[in-house]
Amino acid sequence: MSVSQHIDREQLVLYALQFLDPTENAEAREHLSDCRECRRELDRITGDLAVVALTAEMHSPPALARQRIAKQAARERRTVAPEPLGEASAGNYGSVLEPETRRNGRGRSVTGMVLGWLAAVAFAATSLYLYQQHSVLQQQVNDVKTRLQQANADADRAKMVYELLTDHTVMRSTLTKSVAGSWPTGRVSYLPETGSLLFIGMNLDPLPPHQTYELWLLPNDGREPIACGTFTPDTHGNANVVLPELQHDVNARTFAVSLEDQGGASTPTMPYVLTGN
């Protein structure tokens, strides 16, 4: 392939910026696939874009970049094109970017065009670079946000437990096996205002197979017992129910623990194995 048929640098810059029309783009791609020399030149241009991007400043959002480049291109074309300036109306950049006009303009003021394009190229490359930076930063901000939310949730929960253990308005209830004198006990701390509840069970009997303990709040207005969660004691007979989802402002007469089938029940199975005093 002869030198005269190589893609000139300006055209390669346009190619790198994807500003060629589909026909020119296909021609360029075809030539590049066969010509190592032009591929090297394209690599150099791409490298230049990256350097310009790293050193230039940008004052506009990326979304405007392409539009600006089109305007810049239109100005450049108009300066070098043989047609009178009036022919391309303002805003009708498509017409001045027609391949015909482009070919007329080529070679008349290559230096001027290249200088103009350098500005446009700097802008486009900078926009792209900053856009990528923006994406990376956005991801980092999202990560920090997620961790902060998790930390806040943990702190809120810890604060509620702390309130349950320290607040003097907390209702405390000790649950013992219905038959007096036995070991198993449960301690409940309950704050009606927030519906916060903490249950600590000790010396609980091991569960029969496929069964579970379930904690109940017995409202003092005589309503049906409210389920406060199921629990299974460990091998030492210890179990906790920490902050189950409960309505606010339900005053409790007492608490009780029943034995239920695995998964729990919506109404307690009598008799209770532990009841509040």
Ligand SMILES: [Zn+2]
């Ligand atoms: Zn070539």
